[in-house]
Amino acid sequence: MAGSSGRRDVRAHVTAGVPWRRAASRAVWFLCLWLVLAGASPNDIPAAIIAIAAATWTSLHLLEPGTARPSPRAIFRLTLLFLYHSVVAGADVARRALDPRLPLRPGFIAYPTGLPRGPRRNVFTTLTSLLPGSVPAGEDTTQILYHCLDVEQPVVEDLAAEEIALVRALYND
Template structure:
C-alpha cells in the first residue's frame, strides 16, 4: 500500500469515527457516561463503513456542503409540492417518457450522488447509467425541461466535489 493510500484511509477512518461519536453523543446525550459503549460501537461502525464504502478518489468540499444541502432541501420540498399538486389535481397534463441525459461527472461518488439526487427533483427518476456520460431518466412530464434542472444539479455536484464546472 502506498503512503498516500494509507493517509487517505486513515483520514477517512478518523472522520468517520468522529462522526459516529457525534451521532452517539446526540442520541445518548452523555458521551462521557456512555463512552464505554460508544467508543467500541463507533469503532465497529467505522470498520463496517470502510468495508462497505471504502474511501473514494473524490472528496466533498466541506465549505460547499451547506450550500448543496440547502439546494437539496429546497428541491426536495419543491418535488413534494409538485407531487401533492399532481395528486390533488389529476387533470394536470402529463407527458411521461424516458430521457437520455449527457452528464459531465466522473464515475463513482459524484455520479452516484447525481443519480440519487435527481430522483428527488420534481418528476424525475434515474433508471440506469447507460455509459460513462449517459444516464437514462424516467420523467413524469418531459415538457417541463428536466434537462435544465439536471444541468443545474450537475453543476452543484461539480462544485461540491471541486470539479471543473460545466455552467458559465
C-alpha cells in the same frame, strides 16, 4: 526477532496510506453519533470504544479518504437549489394530480452526465431521486435514464444545475 519484525511490517502495511487526521475526524463523527443515539453513560464506554473503532476502521476500508474538500458555501447553495427544485417540482406534481385537465406527458429522458460510475454518480442519482416529477430509471457509461411526468419540462437543465452544484459542493478537487 523475526516475529516482531514481521508484525511491524503487517502493521505498517495496514496503516500505510491512512491519513490519521481523517481517521480521527471520522472517529469524532462516530463518537457524536454514538452520543446522540446511546447517550453518555459511563457504563457504555467500553462498548462505545469498540463500536467507534470498528466503525472508523470499516469506513476507512469501504470509503477511502479522498482528496476532495467539501465547501460549506457550496453545500449551502446546493441545499438552497435542492429546496427550490423540490418546492417548484412538488407544487407542479400536486397541481397536475389535483387538476385532471393538466396534461401529463410521461416518458424517459437521457441525461448526459459528466460523473463517472461509482460513488459520485450514486450520490447524484440519490439526490435527484428525491426531486418530485422524475426518478432515475437506469444508466450506461455516459448517461442516466430518468422517467419523468412531463418530458416537455426543463428536466435536463434542472439536472445539469443540480450536478454542477453537487460537484462544487462536495468534489471540489
